[in-house]
Amino acid sequence: MAHTNAVFVVAEAQNGGLATISAELLGAGRAIANALGGPLVAALVGHNVASLAAQLGELGADRVLVADDPLLADYQVESYAPLIGQSVRSLAPAAVLLGQTFTGRELGPRLAFDLETAVATDCVRLSVEGDRVVMAKPVYGGNAVAEYVVQTSPQVATLRARAFEPAAPQAGRRGEVEQLPVQLDPAALRARVVETVRAASTGGPNLKEARVIVAGGRGLGGPENWRHVEELAQALGAAVGATRAVTDAGWVPASLQVGLTGVTVSPDLYLTIGISGAVQHLAGITGAKNVVAINRDPEANIFKVARFGVVGDWKQVLPAFTRKVQELRGR
Amino acid sequence: MRIIVTIKQVPDPDIPPGHFKVDEAARKVVPPPGVAPVLNGYDANALEAALRLKEQVAGTTITLVSLGAAQARDALKRGLAMGADKAVLLDDPAFAQCDSAATAAVLAAAIRKLEGADLVLSGRQASDTDAGQVHLGVASLLGLPGLTPIQRLSPAGDGAVRVERLVEDGHQVLEVRLPAVLGISSEVYEPRYPPLKGIMLAGRAQIPVWGTADLGLTPQHLQPRRLLRRLYVEQREAQVELIAADSPAEAGEQLALKLREAKLI
Ligand SMILES: Cc1cc2nc3c(=O)[nH]c(=O)nc-3n(C[C@H](O)[C@H](O)[C@H](O)COP(=O)(O)OP(=O)(O)OC[C@H]3O[C@@H](n4cnc5c(N)ncnc54)[C@H](O)[C@@H]3O)c2cc1C
Ligand SMILES: Nc1ncnc2c1ncn2[C@@H]1O[C@H](COP(=O)(O)O)[C@@H](O)[C@H]1O
Numbered sequence: 001m002a003h004t005n006a007v008f009v010v011a012e013a014q015n016g017g018l019a020t021i022s023a024e025l026l027g028a029g030r031a032i033a034n035a036l037g038g039p040l041v042a043a044l045v046g047h048n049v050a051s052l053a054a055q056l057g058e059l060g061a062d063r064v065l066v067a068d069d070p071l072l073a074d075y076q077v078e079s080y081a082p083l084i085g086q087s088v089r090s091l092a093p094a095a096v097l098l099g100q101t102f103t104g105r106e107l108g109p110r111l112a113f114d115l116e117t118a119v120a121t122d123c124v125r126l127s128v129e130g131d132r133v134v135m136a137k138p139v140y141g142g143n144a145v146a147e148y149v150v151q152t153s154p155q156v157a158t159l160r161a162r163a164f165e166p167a168a169p170q171a172g173r174r175g176e177v178e179q180l181p182v183q184l185d186p187a188a189l190r191a192r193v194v195e196t197v198r199a200a201s202t203g204g205p206n207l208k209e210a211r212v213i214v215a216g217g218r219g220l221g222g223p224e225n226w227r228h229v230e231e232l233a234q235a236l237g238a239a240v241g242a243t244r245a246v247t248d249a250g251w252v253p254a255s256l257q258v259g260l261t262g263v264t265v266s267p268d269l270y271l272t273i274g275i276s277g278a279v280q281h282l283a284g285i286t287g288a289k290n291v292v293a294i295n296r297d298p299e300a301n302i303f304k305v306a307r308f309g310v311v312g313d314w315k316q317v318l319p320a321f322t323r324k325v326q327e328l329r330g331r
Numbered sequence: 332m333r334i335i336v337t338i339k340q341v342p343d344p345d346i347p348p349g350h351f352k353v354d355e356a357a358r359k360v361v362p363p364p365g366v367a368p369v370l371n372g373y374d375a376n377a378l379e380a381a382l383r384l385k386e387q388v389a390g391t392t393i394t395l396v397s398l399g400a401a402q403a404r405d406a407l408k409r410g411l412a413m414g415a416d417k418a419v420l421l422d423d424p425a426f427a428q429c430d431s432a433a434t435a436a437v438l439a440a441a442i443r444k445l446e447g448a449d450l451v452l453s454g455r456q457a458s459d460t461d462a463g464q465v466h467l468g469v470a471s472l473l474g475l476p477g478l479t480p481i482q483r484l485s486p487a488g489d490g491a492v493r494v495e496r497l498v499e500d501g502h503q504v505l506e507v508r509l510p511a512v513l514g515i516s517s518e519v520y521e522p523r524y525p526p527l528k529g530i531m532l533a534g535r536a537q538i539p540v541w542g543t544a545d546l547g548l549t550p551q552h553l554q555p556r557r558l559l560r561r562l563y564v565e566q567r568e569a570q571v572e573l574i575a576a577d578s579p580a581e582a583g584e585q586l587a588l589k590l591r592e593a594k595l596i
Contacts, residue, residue, distance in 0.1 A: 328596065
């Protein structure tokens, strides 16, 4: 089949609005579409999402395809992949972009393989050479960068959150909105969503959007010491994050895991306590503007990316630090 | 229940960053001397999940498949020692250039030759590619649901499992009719240490090797769709300012003052 030079973006909705990844996908998609000289198409699938179509137009989509149906309320790969796959097939775009979200990391590869093409996941940079998109992504835990080129069409990529400049909305800009027909037979689905369990809120700011994050690692020694991390976070009005060593040990919920296989964050200040700075953890904080480390091992890798650091036992350093922070911030 | 676990051997992910080297011309990692490759961590989690199912569901068998060079036997033996029943190595010079799609094609062919499975368990991602896609390719080729990342699974009556799939800020609970392919994560399935008896059995185990001819694969199946154009290490500048003070507590206080000075708090 002949492929057009269109770029197809799979947008996502969250809590009744567009998920932040959507503007990032449209920002990256616009650059690729301009380089290829083709239109930018956005698809949005879900329930009660039709009202968000106009926003996708304002963010730069030339065409917006909407599939809105109660049966699509919960993302489920078996219902989403054929639906999006069908419209990708009929549009034959040059490239398809999704987010490296919990939706995109399952949907993107499935879509690519169902369409007998290929995907690069977790991309942090895209560029165009001729009619090919060069996809750069960290590999080996973040120790190296690989640049891939998909030779078949469409070229599929999933994009890491907060790695691409979001498109700025242009008031009044319109995309041509179309409804996608939805024909779903729930009985044919082999997987059924029973419920969605939200991790208990930590009370503080949301980890992904936080400007200040206090993150704790295995060096804290045990769950009984976690309150020291929370106390400091409270004093700073910060969100709390953790390493995989901590979430796998069950001290805190998995949703607090920062890193390659957890959340990607980009705060102004990322304060680590008892974190060694494994590349897989650092992969989640490449967007952090200032990293601070308290660690008793002067050789710890975290000091390679930190702006300020204290080499010492947190048991001695942290209480004084937290007290001073409370004093400086007047609480 | 018949379970197939896909196993990949990878460079040790705990290699200190300073020892990590790439041969840019060959687009390959240069293994540091004396550091043996290991069983991919999430694949060990997948095998642990399989072993726990085996403990719950009578008559369960676990077969390991790995596409890799002869050395990947070590990863398979590790899996056998942990308690898997048998293992197959997929090794052929024609597999050397496999991309994710071709790897999925070889694994899917091996799963067919094994007459399928109720569950194919994979790691959510391999720690070299960090891609998280091969198992979804296998699912696509076999026409099965492919769900990932899964933190927990349990039997749910006849021919179904209940799984917890990670989503933003929590998890989704799904009931899945078998057969299915699942990408297993690390939250729950801490891999067990192989018991001595397992290690001895694994040492004696026969591991058959299957190549293109055994699997009925043609060059067309192995045609790469994605090229690795470049592989390189990005340099980071060390420029940390360490706070020196007479006591750790004083260092803590001075750190706070430094951050205030830099208008960060
Ligand atoms: C495929 C893959 C994906 C991964 N994904 C992630 C991910 O997304 N996120 C993630 O975080 N990890 C991830 N990891 C794990 C990662 O490799 C590390 O194992 C993990 O980040 C280590 O966590 P840590 O720094 O808390 O623990 P450790 O590495 O054990 O470090 C603890 C640190 O605490 C210090 N310390 C100990 N006691 C004290 C004290 N009293 N005072 C001060 N300092 C002290 C020590 O010096 C040490 O540096 C992944 C690994 C793999 C293989
Ligand atoms: N060569 C291989 N042999 C066996 N299983 C593999 C191989 N490559 C990938 N897999 C499986 O697919 C999962 C995802 O791999 P990847 O897409 O490379 O991240 C891994 O955790 C393995 O379970």
